[in-house]
Amino acid sequence: MSTMIDDSRLIAEQGGIVGAWAAFRRRVSQGEIGQLPVIIGLAVIWAIFYAAQPAFLSAGNLTNLMLQIAAVGTISVGIVLILLLGEIDLSVGAVSGLCAGVMTVLNVHTGIPAPLAILGGLGAGLLIGLFQGFWITRFRIPSFVVTLAGLLAWQGALLFVLGKTGTINIQDKLIIGLANTFFEPVIGWVLGSVFVAYVVVGSVLTRRRRAAAGLAASSWTAVGLRIGVVAALVLVAVFVLNSDRGVPSAVVFLIGIIVVFDYVTKRTRFGRQIFAIGGNAEAARRAGINVSNVRVAVFALASTLAAWGGILAASRLLAVHQGAGGGDVLLNAIASAVIGGTSLFGGRGTVWAALLGALVIGSISNGMDLLSLEPSVKFMITGGVLLTAVTIDALARRGREASGR
Amino acid sequence: MAVAERTPILELRGVSKRFGAVQALTDVDFEVYAGEVVGLVGDNGAGKSTLIKAIAGIYPVDSGEFLFEGRPATIHGPNDATHLGISTVYQDLALCDNLDVVANLYLGRETAARRLGPLSVIDEVSMEKRAIDVLRGLSVKIPSVRTAIASLSGGQRQSVAVARSVMWDARIVILDEPTAALGVAQTAQVLDLIRRLRDQGLGVVVISHNLADVFEVVDRIVVLRLGRRVGSFDVHATSREQVVAAITGAEWGTVPGETSAIGGNGPKETLS
Ligand SMILES: Nc1ncnc2c1ncn2[C@@H]1O[C@H](COP(=O)(O)OP(=O)(O)OP(=O)(O)O)[C@@H](O)[C@H]1O
Numbered sequence: 001m002s003t004m005i006d007d008s009r010l011i012a013e014q015g016g017i018v019g020a021w022a023a024f025r026r027r028v029s030q031g032e033i034g035q036l037p038v039i040i041g042l043a044v045i046w047a048i049f050y051a052a053q054p055a056f057l058s059a060g061n062l063t064n065l066m067l068q069i070a071a072v073g074t075i076s077v078g079i080v081l082i083l084l085l086g087e088i089d090l091s092v093g094a095v096s097g098l099c100a101g102v103m104t105v106l107n108v109h110t111g112i113p114a115p116l117a118i119l120g121g122l123g124a125g126l127l128i129g130l131f132q133g134f135w136i137t138r139f140r141i142p143s144f145v146v147t148l149a150g151l152l153a154w155q156g157a158l159l160f161v162l163g164k165t166g167t168i169n170i171q172d173k174l175i176i177g178l179a180n181t182f183f184e185p186v187i188g189w190v191l192g193s194v195f196v197a198y199v200v201v202g203s204v205l206t207r208r209r210r211a212a213a214g215l216a217a218s219s220w221t222a223v224g225l226r227i228g229v230v231a232a233l234v235l236v237a238v239f240v241l242n243s244d245r246g247v248p249s250a251v252v253f254l255i256g257i258i259v260v261f262d263y264v265t266k267r268t269r270f271g272r273q274i275f276a277i278g279g280n281a282e283a284a285r286r287a288g289i290n291v292s293n294v295r296v297a298v299f300a301l302a303s304t305l306a307a308w309g310g311i312l313a314a315s316r317l318l319a320v321h322q323g324a325g326g327g328d329v330l331l332n333a334i335a336s337a338v339i340g341g342t343s344l345f346g347g348r349g350t351v352w353a354a355l356l357g358a359l360v361i362g363s364i365s366n367g368m369d370l371l372s373l374e375p376s377v378k379f380m381i382t383g384g385v386l387l388t389a390v391t392i393d394a395l396a397r398r399g400r401e402a403s404g405r
Numbered sequence: 406m407a408v409a410e411r412t413p414i415l416e417l418r419g420v421s422k423r424f425g426a427v428q429a430l431t432d433v434d435f436e437v438y439a440g441e442v443v444g445l446v447g448d449n450g451a452g453k454s455t456l457i458k459a460i461a462g463i464y465p466v467d468s469g470e471f472l473f474e475g476r477p478a479t480i481h482g483p484n485d486a487t488h489l490g491i492s493t494v495y496q497d498l499a500l501c502d503n504l505d506v507v508a509n510l511y512l513g514r515e516t517a518a519r520r521l522g523p524l525s526v527i528d529e530v531s532m533e534k535r536a537i538d539v540l541r542g543l544s545v546k547i548p549s550v551r552t553a554i555a556s557l558s559g560g561q562r563q564s565v566a567v568a569r570s571v572m573w574d575a576r577i578v579i580l581d582e583p584t585a586a587l588g589v590a591q592t593a594q595v596l597d598l599i600r601r602l603r604d605q606g607l608g609v610v611v612i613s614h615n616l617a618d619v620f621e622v623v624d625r626i627v628v629l630r631l632g633r634r635v636g637s638f639d640v641h642a643t644s645r646e647q648v649v650a651a652i653t654g655a656e657w658g659t660v661p662g663e664t665s666a667i668g669g670n671g672p673k674e675t676l677s
């Protein structure tokens with residue numbers, strides 16, 4: 001009788017590039033495709049726009065692109081969490097507008113200092129999320145309906161908060177600085193190095209701990225490869241941003257939020273509970289997980305992230321107006337999460353999807369503007385990309401099921 | 406086997422349970438010894454699931470006593486059963502397809518490397534080590550403990566569900582139709598696993614409609630019919646026909662062999 005350890009199929013990873021490639025192929029064939037399609041898609045999109053208009057890949061335009069996606073990317077992080085849970089939140093756009101409105105009114109009309117006004121805006125988001133989460137879990141109403149009601153109600157609340165003037169301009173330096181600060185090149189390099197160091201320490205420690213425990217550990221080649229790719233990407237990104245105005249604060253916030261939530265979802269019990277509920281809520285319940293509490297917490301996080309996204313958008317525009325958080329904010333946030341590879345069926349995806357998806361949508365929009373194409377074309381192409389992403393998700397799901405039973 | 410002289414790990418005496426107009430269990434006795442596999446058989450609606458749900462703390466019983474290792478015990482909810490070391494693997498397994506084997510084995514009980522309430526950091530390394538040990542101890546064969554449940558076969562899933570139920574100091578494992586959806590090879594794998602649990606000294610209760618499986622793996626068969634226990638058979642001294650007769654309620658007299666075995670809950674019953 002062969003025990004587990006001498007089962008040849010157990011050798012999950014052989015050393016070197018051959019082993020890494022074999023493991024990769026196995027994952028793809030099982031439908032664990034992760035971020036691969038979106039990365040390829042992004043490369044194709046960038047290549048096309050570069051061919052049509054080389055200025056697309058200029059430092060100035062890439063910096064603009066990052067500024068354009070920061071708010072939606074932030075909101076999309078919350079959507080990823082919600083989708084992992086197997087739910088949906090249609091109110092995030094309206095919440096982002098309302099909370100930006102709350103912050104601005106507090107600061108401009110009531111004269112409350114900017115830091116407190118910002119906290120007020122975030123607090124409003126937190127309360128809205130708790131309220132919606134409570135309503136969904138307490139009365140067992142689908143999140144789709146509750147947050148649809150929220151979408152309408154919070155839009156109305158924004159109009160109410162803004163009052164007759166309709167638009168409020170922001171003058172406060174701190175609030176304006178949130179999205180309009182560019183760091184000195186040195187600081188950009190320091191931030192980039194901190195990120196790379198985080199990745200290096202994380203992968204080396206994991207590798208060492210697993211090897212010490214006698215578990216299958218990735219080869220040093222694979223670890224080195226991963227670190228090399230990350231370092232190269234960061235290097236290029238910082239270099240490009242530095243050769244224009246510098247690394248924008250909005251980018252630092254976005255990456256910071258993603259790193260934090262990536263850690264929370266992948267490494268903590270709370271994150272594990274989110275995935276478990278998205279995968280099989282009944283199994284999670286029987287395993288003793290308080291499903292309702294986790295759901296409420298995630299809705300609260302999503303609304304708070306939406307509030308932060310709205311505040312960033314207001315800072316960038318230097319104003320809050322009646323249409324804040326409306327238009328395509330919600331749709332872009334959801335589309336970003338899905339295009340980035342988060343499954344609509346719950347329990348699959350990563351927080352990085354928010355950034356990748358926002359980059360895809362932002363690039364299409366930015367590139368089309370650069371080529372002065374009609375908005376009609378822009379919408380249709382974005383729709384096509386979204387449909388492709390969802391189809392890939394559905395096909396991958398089929399692949400998983402086929403390889404399963 | 407000379408189990409009769411020992412104290413059962415779990416003993417039920419005179420358990421009755423009524424659902425509205427349906428008397429699902431009438432004065433049922435049941436016992437599980439350490440290191441034995443009990444087959445619980447009976448026709449549809451005989452009360453098998455109700456009995457194990459009573460044991461698992463899902464349904465409160467109307468009357469009857471529970472004895473755990475000879476001492477009276479109360480089971481008011483699933484947590485009471487868990488604390489006594491009774492784990493149940495329901496037919497739908499309750500695994501998360503999207504999570505890997507380690508995550509499923511530890512679902513809701515992750516080991517914390519750093520304790521920070523819900524934000525406790527999961528200690529993947531020690532969990533994976535223990536998961537490998539447990540699965541190896543049960544000779545469960547899966548490609549890797551890091552494969553997602555979605556890409557395991559039915560038998561492998563069943564094995565993971567069983568492994569999860571024994572990971573936490575279980576004394577008794579109850580399996581509701583563990584082989585119902587499985588092919589030949591996978592059934593063999595699960596039956597193998599059941600034998601291994603027995604060899605580790607656990608008491609195992611298996612519900613099954615498949616008498617071939619039952620005869621292959623169990624030591625003792627308890628038959629329920631219309632909510633009553635109609636017999637307990639030593640599997641080595643009983644023919645399949647006798648068990649079928651007990652299940653269906655055919656004429657006792659015409660069945661060759663130990664008619665004394667089919668004497669309801671009375672004292673004539675043999676406890677092998
Ligand atoms: N929750 C319930 N409410 C009402 N009646 C119930 C309930 N659960 C079981 N019963 C009834 O109790 C009787 C025994 O059911 P039980 O599910 O225990 O049978 P079983 O032996 O497991 O059958 P099967 O082999 O079909 O699974 C049946 O008549 C059933 O209709």
Ligand SMILES: [Mg+2]
Binds near residue numbers: 453454455
């Ligand atoms: Mg049943």
